[in-house]
Amino acid sequence: MKGVLTVIRWFVGLLFIFSGLIKANDPLGLSYKMQEFFEVWGWHGLNDYTLALSVLMIAFEIIAGVAVIVAWRMRLFSWLLLILILFFTFLTAYAQFSGKIKTCGCFGDCIPLTANQSFWKDVILTVLILIIFVNRNRIKQTLSNTASLVILVITTAFSFLSQWYVLRHLPVLDCLPYKKGSNIPENMKIPAGAIPDSVVITFVYKKGGQNVEFTAESFPDDFDESIYTFVKRYDKVVRKGNAEAPIKDFSLNTMSGSDTTSAILSDPGYNLLFFAKDGSVPVNQYAEIFREIQTTAALRNLGLVVISAEAEELASQFNQENIPAPIIVKCDAVAIKTAARTNPTLYLVKAGNVVDKWGSADLDKAVKTIKKIDGIN
Numbered sequence: 001m002k003g004v005l006t007v008i009r010w011f012v013g014l015l016f017i018f019s020g021l022i023k024a025n026d027p028l029g030l031s032y033k034m035q036e037f038f039e040v041w042g043w044h045g046l047n048d049y050t051l052a053l054s055v056l057m058i059a060f061e062i063i064a065g066v067a068v069i070v071a072w073r074m075r076l077f078s079w080l081l082l083i084l085i086l087f088f089t090f091l092t093a094y095a096q097f098s099g100k101i102k103t104c105g106c107f108g109d110c111i112p113l114t115a116n117q118s119f120w121k122d123v124i125l126t127v128l129i130l131i132i133f134v135n136r137n138r139i140k141q142t143l144s145n146t147a148s149l150v151i152l153v154i155t156t157a158f159s160f161l162s163q164w165y166v167l168r169h170l171p172v173l174d175c176l177p178y179k180k181g182s183n184i185p186e187n188m189k190i191p192a193g194a195i196p197d198s199v200v201i202t203f204v205y206k207k208g209g210q211n212v213e214f215t216a217e218s219f220p221d222d223f224d225e226s227i228y229t230f231v232k233r234y235d236k237v238v239r240k241g242n243a244e245a246p247i248k249d250f251s252l253n254t255m256s257g258s259d260t261t262s263a264i265l266s267d268p269g270y271n272l273l274f275f276a277k278d279g280s281v282p283v284n285q286y287a288e289i290f291r292e293i294q295t296t297a298a299l300r301n302l303g304l305v306v307i308s309a310e311a312e313e314l315a316s317q318f319n320q321e322n323i324p325a326p327i328i329v330k331c332d333a334v335a336i337k338t339a340a341r342t343n344p345t346l347y348l349v350k351a352g353n354v355v356d357k358w359g360s361a362d363l364d365k366a367v368k369t370i371k372k373i374d375g376i377n
Contacts, residue, residue, distance in 0.1 A: 005135055008128050009068055012081070015125070016065030020159070022107045023058045026171040027163045028341050029109055030054040037091065040100050059159035060084070066155045068132070071141045072148040078129075078136040085122060085129050092119040110175035170341055170359040177246035178339045178347075178354060185265050185352040187247040199235040206231055250339070252329040255311050260329055264305055265352040270373055271303035273347040274326075275340035277333060278310040281360075283317035286344060289363045291323060293346070296370045309333035348373075 023030050031054040038046050046053075064084070067077045088106075095101035095115035106118045113121070132139070141148065166172060174180065177187040201216050205228040212228075214220060220228075252261040264271065272293065276283075283290070297304040306328040308314045315328050339345070342359035346366050349355060358366040 002138075005132070005139060008131055009071065009139065012125065012128050012132065013065040013067075013069035016061050016068070016081075018065075019107060020058050020061030020065060022110055023054075024062065024159065024162050025166060025173050026109065026175075026341065027051065027054045027058055027167060028337070030058065032337060033103075036101060037094075040098075055160070055163050058163060059156065062159045063152060063155055066152060070143050070148050070151060071139050072143075072152065074132075074136045074139045074141075078133045081129050082133050085126050089119070089122040089126050092122045095119070110173060166341075168342065168359060168361040170345070170357065170362075176338060176341075178357070180354050180356060183353050184247060184250065184349070185262075188245050188250060190245050201233060201235060203233045204231040205229060247335075247338075249332045249335045251335075252305075252307060252331055254329055255315070264303075264329075265349070267303060268351050269301075269303065270348060270350050270355070271305065272297055272370070273349055274304065274306045274344060275336055275347070276306060276308045276314055276344040277336045277340065278308060278343075279313045279317060281343045283314065283321050283323070286360070286363065287321040287323060289367070292367050293363065293370070294324065294326060296367055300370060300373050302370065302373065303327075305329055307331045307336065309336055 028051065031050040034050040034053060035047050038044065038050070060080075061084075064077055064081055067073065068081065092106070092115065095103070096119040101115060103112055103115065103118070106113055106121065143151070178184065202213055203216070204211055204213050206212075207228050211231060212220075250261070251259060252264055253259055264273075274290070274293070294304060296302075304326055306314065306318075306326045307330075308328060309331060311328045311330045315325065318325060318328075339347075342361070344360055344363075346358045346363060347354055348357070348366075348369070356366075356369060
């Protein structure tokens with residue numbers, strides 16, 4: 001039994017460490033997934049705390065995984081692991097059986113799992129952790145207290161520092177459809193061979209004070225507009241397909257409302273896309289480096305477009321900082337959150353291809369790269 005417990009302990013520990021490391025690469029991704037759950041449940045007040053919760057949960061996954069492997073304080077960590085896996089299983093079960101959440105973000109965007117896959121993964125883990133929990137008093141610490149503490153202190157420091165790094169720079173492993181080398185317009189298209197949803201047009205009419213539903217092929221025999229009053233019609237999905245583009249809702253519009261997405265992304269020359277999601281990070285915090293980017297772009301004959309969900313507010317802030325008015329276009333805030341994991345983020349694109357990208361802490365490096373570009377067509 002001791003050998004079996006050791007194998008289970010190592011398997012659970014390594015899986016938790018792997019899961020935590022994948023999510024530590026992009027803690028904002030887990031934060032947005034938490035917001036998706038909270039939106040469905042109507043817990044809007046928690047949205048401001050999701051990043052902190054995400055960082056803490058990711059760190060705990062890694063720390064707990066290491067603690068289980070070295071068998072440190074198993075009475076405590078067996079309880080904590082059991083509570084955590086029951087919580088995860090509840091989330092994945094909700095996603096699986098409610099149908100309101102497509103993916104649970106268990107392994108981030110790098111290893112996307114369906115709700116069904118995530119649920120059964122957690123069911124298996126629950127069984128394994130229950131075995132550890134039942135036998136917690138039989139598991140002996142493998143290292144001395146000092147060695148175990150040193151390992152856990154290093155693990156804790158790494159867990160938080162690695163997340164701090166990617167939140168300031170960008171994910172080390174970019175698994176998003178906007179990664180370097182990708183073509184944004186191509187990723188906005190539905191992949192060839194994808195199967196669309198099968199839908200049935202459903203009508204809702206009121207008859208005798210009650211709503212009745214029927215399809216275009218099954219109108220009631222007594223249908224008459226004097227008896228039935230139209231309420232609405234909608235498309236009911238009867239079979240889910242997989243016809244979904246990797247990039248959704250990425251639309252760039254001028255402040256007057258004109259769609260300029262194609263014009264910007266089809267430009268054969270080099271262009272800089274400066275993503276500033278909103279005014280939560282004031283322009284005055286990056287005004288100096290933005291001036292340098294703007295000046296360098298003009299000297300190298302590069303286009304520069306600022307993309308924001310709050311274009312008018314940003315234009316006002318640029319004016320307050322006496323920065324020559326850049327081209328500012330509007331984009332959906334959710335699309336920007338996916339494209340730009342730091343606020344702000346800078347892209348170098350050519351004909352829709354992402355040549356390079358920099359997080360908010362690396363904008364000075366971006367200037368050095370831009371100075372080497374010959375933007376003359």
